[in-house]
Amino acid sequence: MSFKRINLVVGVLFVGVVVLLALAGCVYTPYDPVDGDLMAKYGPPSAEHWLGTDEFGRDVLSRIMAGAGVSVAVSLGTVLFATISGTAIGVLTGYLGGWTDRVVMIFLESLMAFPGLLLALGIMAIIGPSKLGVVMALGLAYTPSVARIARATVFSLRQRDFVIASQAMGNSGLWTVTRHILPNCIAPLIIFSTSLFGSALLSESALSFLGLGVPPPAPTWGGMLSDGRNSMEQAVWLSIFPGAMISFALLGINMLGDAVRDLLDPRMKGAH
Secondary structure, three states, X not given: OOHHHHHHHHHHHHHHHHHHHHHHHHHOOOOOOOOOOHHHOOOOOOOOOOOOEOOOOOEHHHHHHHHHHHHXXXXXXXXXXXXXHHHHHHHHHHHHOHHHHHHHXXXXXXXXXXXXXXXXXXXXXXXXXXXXXXXXXXXXXXXXHHHHHHHHHHHHHXXXXXXXXXXXXXXXXXXXXXXXXXXXXXXXXXXXXXXXXHHHHHHHHHHHHOOOOOOOOOOOHHHHHHHHHHHOOOOOHHHHHHHHHHHHHHHHHHHHHHHHHHHHOXXXXXXX
């Protein structure tokens, strides 16, 4: 089996497990992920609590299942926000060019001077922690990167024969963009959005770890990891399991992203 096929199969399997876990957590969890039993706090993994309990006696498995839903929802919302807004900005500036392109790109490049997570931290400090706030903060932080990908693609297409022919036929700019340019931007944007999903999940976990993500008592993998660091000596499983889930999800997303790139990027044909 080729490396391409391995990446695709393993990536789909890992991401599928995370998505199924998230969907299951929205419908059913073995225990209430928010309410706990103080008499059962710091319980080790057992037949009753497969992944143990935390400092409030809450079932870790139930919280991981519920946290998967939060991570997937926030990451998906971030990718949609950044992809839609970044594509609109990149296609517009790339097609129009001139002063519009220069002004907008100066603004976007000034935003890109800050690391994405640092920019999201600043936005979260202003709008406050919430699920929607995390989506907006990360979406705004990643929009410039998507815009640059879309703009570069449009630049490479703007002088192609089919675009020039459409303009010579008197078609409007809107028709030329939607009919001829935008469809040819889909492949590179899908490739980038796939990798962006992993970055969004990691950033959401980092924000929750720092206490600026989805506010408690809602379970998040980053929040669980943050809570577990204070109990490493007496309950190491509180850090191991959420950390393992973050690593598992990121590995699957990265492998799936590599597979998507191999399938859609013509430069990768014949590679490996």
